[in-house]
Amino acid sequence: MEAAGGEERVLLTQRLKAAVHYTVGCLCQDVAENKEVQFSKQTIAAIAEITFRQCENFAKDLEMFARHAKRSTVTTEDVKLLARRSNSLLKYITQKSDELISSNMEQKEKKKKKSSAAKGGRTSGEQVIVTESEDSNMA
Amino acid sequence: MAADADAPPPRGARFRGAGGPAARGAMEERDGRAGGFRKETVDRLLRLHFRDGRTRVNGDAQLLMAEMLNVFVREAAARAARQAQAEDLEKVDLEQVEKVLPQLLLDF
Numbered sequence: 001m002e003a004a005g006g007e008e009r010v011l012l013t014q015r016l017k018a019a020v021h022y023t024v025g026c027l028c029q030d031v032a033e034n035k036e037v038q039f040s041k042q043t044i045a046a047i048a049e050i051t052f053r054q055c056e057n058f059a060k061d062l063e064m065f066a067r068h069a070k071r072s073t074v075t076t077e078d079v080k081l082l083a084r085r086s087n088s089l090l091k092y093i094t095q096k097s098d099e100l101i102s103s104n105m106e107q108k109e110k111k112k113k114k115s116s117a118a119k120g121g122r123t124s125g126e127q128v129i130v131t132e133s134e135d136s137n138m139a
Numbered sequence: 140m141a142a143d144a145d146a147p148p149p150r151g152a153r154f155r156g157a158g159g160p161a162a163r164g165a166m167e168e169r170d171g172r173a174g175g176f177r178k179e180t181v182d183r184l185l186r187l188h189f190r191d192g193r194t195r196v197n198g199d200a201q202l203l204m205a206e207m208l209n210v211f212v213r214e215a216a217a218r219a220a221r222q223a224q225a226e227d228l229e230k231v232d233l234e235q236v237e238k239v240l241p242q243l244l245l246d247f
Binding site for chain 2: 023054
């Protein structure tokens with residue numbers, strides 16, 4: 001997304017703010033049910049605004065972290081750096097990152113098994129035993 | 140995090156403990172519903188503010204940032220709710236958000 005024309009950018013910003021507002025509304029509703037409280041509309045709007053602004057800080061930091069590492073693509077390492085200010089946050093994000101990594105590895109394993117099966121059955125001496133320990137639920 | 144001493148998981152955040160394919164499925168499945176931010180939205184949000192047009196975000200980082208934003212929102216809401224409860228209010232209003240905002244921003 002190159003530098004959008006002024007008007008385009010305003011439109012994009014509006015759409016993104018609306019998307020954020022909607023998602024914040026959903027998340028707050030969830031919290032409201034769990035905690036048995038109610039959030040005023042202004043509260044939800046305020047949290048949405050705060051979140052939107054925080055994204056700007058996040059984005060700029062992420063870009064700088066990537067650039068510092070001489071990359072042009074932001075990776076999970078950059079995101080983890082972003083979470084450094086609170087121990088529990090960092091722990092949570094690191095845990096999620098590890099889950100993603102193990103999920104990636106399992107997907108690679110499945111692809112390898114599929115492609116070796118597709119290349120005409122068993123290689124000499126090798127038996128492909130496919131054990132699914134978890135159902136793939138990737139709808 | 141939050142008011143209580145050293146409780147590791149951020150309040151209000153939900154943990155899908157399962158690892159493996161279930162985790163990615165769980166993270167993506169939560170998009171858009173009571174779940175949280177969609178990775179496409181997160182990507183566009185970040186790219187809106189990048190200074191260099193060439194900067195991109197890889198898929199896993201998008202998912203992780205979506206989680207980050209989910210936690211941010213849930214933390215904000217949960218802390219404001221807790222503040223309201225401390226003040227014996229049933230409805231959370233701007234005042235409660237204002238009170239919890241400084242520490243929230245310091246923690247993120």
